[in-house]
Amino acid sequence: MRKILLLLFSILIFALSACQESDEAEVKKEVSETEVKDFIMEYKMITHNVPVPEEAYEVNVLEKVKPYLNDDWYERNEKDKRVMFPRTYVSVSGLGMTLNDVTIDRLEDNPDGEGYAVAYTLNLTIGKEVVEKKGDMKIIEDEPNGFVITYDWEKEIIRNGVRFK
Structure with missing residues (x-):
């Protein structure tokens, strides 16, 4: 017994x-594409909404996006100014830019460790032309915005003869 x-x-x-x-x-699987899309949309609205060249350098973008970035990624952006790439493009090209939408192409566990790997497509209007810009991001769950970015890369495109990294 x-x-x-x-x-x-x-x-x-x-x-x-x-x-x-x-x-x-x-x-872990409860993180939805909608939550991730909303987070990326909120972040990219800060970096990619530059309606006219005169507004390209009116704001301190790095400070505005600081809550969206982990410390390492923030420091990297301090050095290479990548969050300013859209504003630099607007300034050089003379074309305004508006973020219309974000599409989540792939959302999966980050193979490098914690968090998630996200492949996304930005739907932008540059001047009068609607364009798509692909990107990859790594995020982890954190406050105050639900996630923080540990890596973000966008494919370079050329519009109006100007490179947009």
Whole structure:
């Protein structure tokens, strides 16, 4: 009788630990494309909405996006000014830019570790032309915006003879 109880107890512990692992996996999968899209849209509106060249340098973009970036990515942006690329493009090209939408092309667990890897497409109006700009981002869950960016890269495009990194 004692052996049977021990066996049943062992099975119960095994089943509960399997359920717990399953619950943890479900919690991670609860991050939806909509949440990620909303976060990226909010962030990219700050960086990519530059309606006229005169407004290209009116704001300190790096300080505005600081809550969206982890410390390492913020420091990298301080050095290479990549959050200013859209404003530099507007200034050089003379064309205003508006972010219309973001499409999440792929959302998966980050193969490098924690968080998520996101492939996205920005739908922009540059001047009067609607263009798409592909990008890749790595994000982790964090406050105050739900996520923070640990990496962000956009494919270079050329419009009106000007490179837009």
